[in-house]
Amino acid sequence: MHDIRLIRDDPAAFDAALARRGVDAVSGSILALDTARRAVATAMQEAQNRRNEASKLIGAAMGRGDKDEAERLKAEVAEIKNTLPKLEQEDRELSAELQEALAAYPNLPDPAVPDGEDEAQNVEVSRWGTPRQFNFAPKEHADLGPTLGLDFETGAAISGARFTFLRGQMARLQRALGQFMLDKQTSENGHLECATPLLVREESLFGTGQLPKFAEDNFQTTDGRWLIPTAEVSLTNSVREQILDGATLPLRLTALTPCFRSEAGAAGKDTRGYIRQHQFEKVELVTICAPDQSEAEHERMTAAAESILQALELPYRKVLLCAGDMGFTAKKTFDLEVWLPGQNAYREISSISNCGDFQARRMNARFRAEEKAKPEFVHTLNGSGLAVGRTLVAVLENYQQEDGSVEVPAALLPYMGGIDRLVPA
Incomplete structure (x- = not known):
């Protein structure tokens, strides 16, 4: 607002x-x-x-x-x-x-944000890692996954398009990824773990900017509540209508939750595979801070998301979004795009946004720098640390072997119960 x-x-x-x-x-x-x-x-x-x-x-x-x-x-x-x-x-x-x-109108872009209408005008900031050189033609995850337990047909039969059923070693890999991310964001990157509601009231979605403009992108229940499209909603709204003590800032929060989106991307794009789903898991990062802290927090949060990709040894690039490609509430956004050898392309795996006081005004979330100071609006930031399903896709494609098996990244081995390789059935 x-x-x-x-x-x-x-x-x-x-x-x-x-x-x-x-x-x-x-x-x-x-x-x-x-x-x-x-x-x-x-x-x-x-x-x-x-x-x-x-x-x-x-x-x-x-x-x-x-x-x-x-x-x-x-x-x-x-x-x-x-x-x-x-x-x-x-x-x-x-x-x-x-x-x-x-x-009704989107947040104003930060002066550092480049001009542009769409992703073609985004600016690459940096790259990490070198894409693996294969001695065979790498497959896309949608072709590689079914024999490993990524069951698209059963998911569609139960729930329709853009739902997937995971079995055995594949389900274990997804669970391992989520737990690994959550452990790293809490024990190493300083975020407080939270378990949040998955159903929220209308004013909560308004507070983080999903309503009223993007109502069609979300699922609503018959009693008027909404399924969260991301834990950003419940984490950020945890400070709504409050006046915080400035000495407690910044608040750094994280949660691993299911997420639900009725809009699963551009029409006709990513209709195959596991990249765009109506239901998916994500580790969300949220920071509530004073205005003079938000720029540094944006860089810190981006580094926290990058640390997951680095630990999994997945090549990626960091991109600064242009004004026309940012989300509604963002004033500045970094995207992390992971290398997918099956597609021979970098694909988005995380967006980390500084929203300034835009969401705080919608939520009436404020702080006092000192005990008797006039309340000011906080700044809010959010980002994926990371999207679990997309990370699973990246692991499958980057760690695939010629025989159709997939090696488990070393960082995940403590979470896999002795499984060090996914083997085709």
């Missing part, structure tokens, strides 16, 4: 920043709403003041025996009492309309 004061102070700069995200100028319509709301608020305050003043004058007029003046003042008070509810209703309606407008 945007700060109306920022728009009042420099509407042209606000429009210019949104233009970088492909949004036409909107400051004029927002400021018109703001002006109308402030005019009504002023009229309401003036009416309340006059009502109070006239009420006092009635007693004075009665005291000096001026009944005509007293009656005139009583009539004026009665008229104000009739007018005030209309003004109050108009104020509520205009305030709601203004808040809706402030919540």
